[in-house]
Amino acid sequence: MTPADRPEASAPQPVRILLCDDHAVVRGGLRALLGSAQGIEVVGEAGSGEEAIAAARKLGPDGLDLVLMDLQLGPGMDGTEATRRLVSLPGGPRVLVLTTYDTDADITRAIEAGAIGYLLKAEQPEELFSAVHAAAAGRTALSPPVAGRVMAQLRGQRPALTARERDILGQLARGLGNREIARALFISEATVKTHLGRIYAKLGVETRSGAVAVAKEQRLLP
Structure with missing residues (x-):
């Protein structure tokens, strides 16, 4: 078989993302930003936790890989509860938190709810792209300040008994x-x-x- 006869390798499947943020302007900015990255495709938007769950069910496991989730979503279900319900769906998507909140309580609640990563909105675009690919592949993705807090919590979990x-x-x-x-x-x-x-x-x-x-x-x- 000559090189011309060989079938071309198929392009890798892009990471299909659902954006969940209660601010339409933020969602628009994220859609434009992520649309400029290779290997990432925004397949839907949601302005609330309830909308995110409905969209995830509609898209199904074959149409959605990852939900980019804000924690504060206005009235109704917050991002932590939405995360818990999303990852509990049959074949449910992975959830990467993207928020401005970095308190120990917020981080702990999100991770316990099933979030695979926790990213701050202050991160550079390249960090967001890397985190998206890592989370979609099943690897934990944490902003450096968040990783530091998680490690501090882990170190402090066991009291130093004599x-x-x-x-x-x-x-x-x-x-x-x-x-x-x-x-x-x-x-x-x-x-x-x-x-x-x-x-x-x-x-x-x-x-x-x-x-x-x-x-x-x-x-x-x-």
């Missing part, structure tokens, strides 16, 4: 009282009470059962 505090927490999980813990660890009851106070403060709880529950949730027990 070895003795971990020992006492383990005895607490067994249901032992202060006197029994003191005997098991060969320390005084007063020392046990002091350590328990520090454990409660580090875990952000006020009761023995609360300490055990948080310890199990954060895998602090042996």
Whole structure:
């Protein structure tokens, strides 16, 4: 077979995007910006979470890859709830958050809702294009400031308990009282009470059962 006889390689499928933002001017700007990028096609727009879900259902998994989602959408469903419902659809699209809000609470809620990425509107166009392709391919896409906040949250998830505090927490999980813990660890009851106070403060709880529950949730027990 000569080169002329060989079939031409088909062009890669563009990333098909649905824009969800309650400001028409913003959607228009994004459509124009994304339309200038290679390998990206805007297939729809939505001004609310409800509209985004309806559009995603209409386009189906064969017509939509990614939703570019704002968090604040005016009256009705917010972007976090819309994200949760979109990713729950059969064959639902991936969701990349694009917003001006970068608080820890906003980031955490969006990621827990199923967003594959979190981008700030202050990013350069090239960063947006890269994030779109990464998110469509199933890779996490985070703005640098957001990535820093996520890492800080992860580092702060596990309280820094001392070895003795971990020992006492383990005895607490067994249901032992202060006197029994003191005997098991060969320390005084007063020392046990002091350590328990520090454990409660580090875990952000006020009761023995609360300490055990948080310890199990954060895998602090042996």
